[in-house]
Amino acid sequence: MKVSVDRRDALAVAVDVAVSGVFERGAKETAFPKSLAAEDTASGGLIEAAWDRGEIRGKRKEITVVHRPGGQGRILLIGLGLRSKFDADVVRRAAAESVRALKGKGARGVGFRLVSFVADGTTPEVAARAISDGAVLGGYEFLKYKTQADRGVEEVAIHLGEGLVRSEADLKKAVAEQASIDDVVVWTRERANLPADTATPERLAEEARALAKEVGLKVTVFDEGSLAELHCGGLLAVGGGSAHPPRMIVLEYAGGTRRGRTVAVVGKGITFDSGGLSLKPAPAMANMKFDKSGAVAVLGILRAAALLKVAPRVLGVLACAENLPSGAAYRPGDLVRTYGGQTIEVLNTDAEGRVVLADALGYVVDKYRPDEVIDLATLTGAEVVALGDDTAGLVANDERVAAGLLAASRATGEPIWRMPLTDYHRELVKSEVGDVRNSTEITVAGMLTAAAFLETFVGTTPWAHLDIAGPAYTTVTTRKYQPAYQNPGAVAFGVRLLARYLQDASRG
Ligand code: BES
Ligand code: ZN
Ligand code: ZN
Numbered sequence: 001m002k003v004s005v006d007r008r009d010a011l012a013v014a015v016d017v018a019v020s021g022v023f024e025r026g027a028k029e030t031a032f033p034k035s036l037a038a039e040d041t042a043s044g045g046l047i048e049a050a051w052d053r054g055e056i057r058g059k060r061k062e063i064t065v066v067h068r069p070g071g072q073g074r075i076l077l078i079g080l081g082l083r084s085k086f087d088a089d090v091v092r093r094a095a096a097e098s099v100r101a102l103k104g105k106g107a108r109g110v111g112f113r114l115v116s117f118v119a120d121g122t123t124p125e126v127a128a129r130a131i132s133d134g135a136v137l138g139g140y141e142f143l144k145y146k147t148q149a150d151r152g153v154e155e156v157a158i159h160l161g162e163g164l165v166r167s168e169a170d171l172k173k174a175v176a177e178q179a180s181i182d183d184v185v186v187w188t189r190e191r192a193n194l195p196a197d198t199a200t201p202e203r204l205a206e207e208a209r210a211l212a213k214e215v216g217l218k219v220t221v222f223d224e225g226s227l228a229e230l231h232c233g234g235l236l237a238v239g240g241g242s243a244h245p246p247r248m249i250v251l252e253y254a255g256g257t258r259r260g261r262t263v264a265v266v267g268k269g270i271t272f273d274s275g276g277l278s279l280k281p282a283p284a285m286a287n288m289k290f291d292k293s294g295a296v297a298v299l300g301i302l303r304a305a306a307l308l309k310v311a312p313r314v315l316g317v318l319a320c321a322e323n324l325p326s327g328a329a330y331r332p333g334d335l336v337r338t339y340g341g342q343t344i345e346v347l348n349t350d351a352e353g354r355v356v357l358a359d360a361l362g363y364v365v366d367k368y369r370p371d372e373v374i375d376l377a378t379l380t381g382a383e384v385v386a387l388g389d390d391t392a393g394l395v396a397n398d399e400r401v402a403a404g405l406l407a408a409s410r411a412t413g414e415p416i417w418r419m420p421l422t423d424y425h426r427e428l429v430k431s432e433v434g435d436v437r438n439s440t441e442i443t444v445a446g447m448l449t450a451a452a453f454l455e456t457f458v459g460t461t462p463w464a465h466l467d468i469a470g471p472a473y474t475t476v477t478t479r480k481y482q483p484a485y486q487n488p489g490a491v492a493f494g495v496r497l498l499a500r501y502l503q504d505a506s507r508g
Contacts, residue, residue: 001139002155003132003179005172009161010111011042016073017065017107018042018159019098020116021080021091024058035116039077044069047077060090063101076102076110086121089413089483091130096138096484103139104150110135111157114164114171128158128171129178133413133496136182137485142193180307181499185492188300192473192490196272196289200244201320204269204295208249208318211299215306218252232359233337234344238352239321241276241329246321248360251298253305255313256506262313263505264370265302265498266360268353268377269295269320276349277325278332284381290490291353293472294376295320297494304499311506315368319360323352335434339363342456343434351438353379354453361457372401372462374501375454376494382446383467389478391415392471392493395451398462405464408500414493416466425452468493 010018020039032040032048040047046066050056056064062079078094080086095112102110112135117127135156143149158175160168191199191207205221212219224245227235232248239246249269255262270291274280280288295318302316329349330336336344336355340362344355357375365373383393394416396402402418409416425448431437436456440449451465471493479488 001136001153003136003175003182004157005128005168005175006111006157006159007165007168008159009038010113010157010159011038013111013159014073015111015157016109017076017102018073018111018113019076019078020113021094022056022058022077022116023080023086023119024082039075042068042072043075047075060093061097063097074107083119086119088122088126088130091117091122091127092134092413092485093483095131095134099135099139099153099156100484103152107153108151109155109157110153111159114158114160124164124167124171125174128175131156131158132175132178132182134485136179137185138487140186140189141487142189142489144190144193177308181304181496184300184304184307184499185495187303188296188492188495189490191299192290192293192296192492194289196322199271199289199292201239201247201269201271201322202244204271204292204318204320205247205249207299208251211303212251215303217302217306220250222248230339230363231337231341232339232363234339234355234359235319235321237330237334237336237346238270238276238323238356241324241326242322244271244322246356247318248363249318249320251302251316253302253314256309256311260312261371261505262315262368263502264315264317264364264368264373265298266317266357266364266373266375267295267298267319268292268357268375268379269318270353270356271320271322273323273350273352274325276323276352277329278348278350279325280350287473287475290473291378292320293378293490293493294468296490297376297492297498300492300495301498304495305502308499308503310502312502314502315364315370317360317364319356321352321356323349338457340366340457342436345431345434345437347437348439351450353377354450355438357454358457361454365458365461370461372398372464373458374401374405374464374466374498376466376468378469378472379467380446380450380469384470386447387417387470389470389474390482391417393447393467394418394464395421395448395467396464397421397455398464401462401464404501404504405497408497408504412496412500414497415471416497419448421448421451421455425449426455429453429456466494
């Protein structure tokens with residue numbers, strides 16, 4: 001979707017649909033709001049009449065469409081809810097709801113009246129960025145396997161009008177930047193949505209090579225032979241049961257400044273998680289093509305870093321394997337020797353994410369000595385139980401990294417929540433026969449014992465772990481409770497978050 005800034009008022013130009021936000025009217029509010037005067041005039045008085053009838057109340061998700069006289073296009077009014085609860089995420093949702101409502105309705109070009117989305121809770125720049133997010137992400141659908149599909153909105157213009165035109169240059173820059181981040185999110189969703197027969201570990205390696213060539217990154221792919229030479233026993237064990245062998249993929253963005261810090265971003269890339277010999281029941285397996293979401297997000301994050309030319313040097317590591325049962329599969333009871341020599345006692349082959357991450361974390365910390373490591377992983381069902389479908393769990397051993405991620409979360413609207421990591425969790429992952437066990441004896445705090453396990457492999461490097469099991473994807477059922485900018489399927493959670501984090505690192 002193309003997103004641009006137009007200095008003129010949306011009501012003064014030829015556009016299929018002009019979109020304005022409407023705040024919810026208070027209990028005693030009967031007078032027609034002045035803020036809708038321009039829309040009312042353009043509609044020839046239809047909007048005030050609809051208001052008087054009680055058709056327009058401004059409640060969230062409320063959509064009213066009026067046709068302007070003389071075939072001058074439509075006006076879509078989108079409810080914003082109460083002024084007291086207004087913020088950027090309300091705008092993000094409203095833009096997505098508008099674009100989605102117009103799908104299959106003959107609207108190609110849509111113009112948002114920016115002024116109607118600027119109030120306490122936003123600024124012109126914040127609102128314009130949120131419109132880009134909502135329109136691009138809300139308009140996205142995974143259509144690769146649909147033989148027929150309705151056309152949706154193709155072009156979005158954010159209209160400034162008289163009141164905002166003096167900020168045109170700044171707003172153009174902000175919207176161009178945000179729209180390019182949103183394009184990266186769409187690019188990431190397209191890959192994260194691919195089914196496991198297509199998105200094999202080698203296919204992810206091909207995607208990484210193509211990306212590296214396109215945006216100028218260094219790429220190294222370790223196949224099963226080179227993984228054996230590196231002693232990456234975790235990846236080899238987990239990938240052993242599949243006909244599609246494991247890969248570890250390393251991408252490197254050199255950084256925008258000579259002596260910037262090095263941030264390593266590591267992703268869990270299980271292209272399908274059947275559970276292995278500790279087989280999952282069928283319903284729990286249905287969405288396990290999304291178990292590669294962390295790794296695919298790392299591809300998107302590196303793409304964003306290169307396109308935005310962020311200051312830090314960024315390393316991306318994708319730990320890719322398919323977890324299937326077979327005569328060659330790893331088993332409960334196996335002892336796996338990881339990259340750094342530490343051993344894992346496997347007690348449940350379904351706790352495979354931490355086993356592949358052990359190699360990837362150990363490798364990147366040892367080989368590159370980064371200033372900080374951030375991993376993204378659809379790691380535990382316990383995360384979904386604790387925080388739900390929308391929020392990622394954050395565990396960190398470093399206050400600065402944690403604070404930076406929490407600030408980026410507030411700015412982007414990608415929710416994360418910090419959780420504790422204590423000696424109690426560390427005690428639970430100690431093994432009697434090896435160094436750590438991949439599954440605990442008592443099932444408590446599953447998100448945190450998994451984090452304690454990972455911590456073993458980063459040593460003292462500043463580290464943050466994002467368990468994205470909940471927010472990585474939506475399904476047709478969870479979708480109804482999620483914002484409209486998340487269609488069924490992959491969310492590409494973490495791309496907007498980490499892009500913001502790396503940009504903030506460029507400033508601070
Ligand atoms: N990929 C799953 C976690 C998951 C569950 C992601 C639901 C997204 C939605 C992970 O590999 C897993 O199976 N973890 C086990 C660990 C347990 C065996 C210690 C879990 O959470 O049950
Ligand atoms: Zn699993
Ligand atoms: Zn998994």
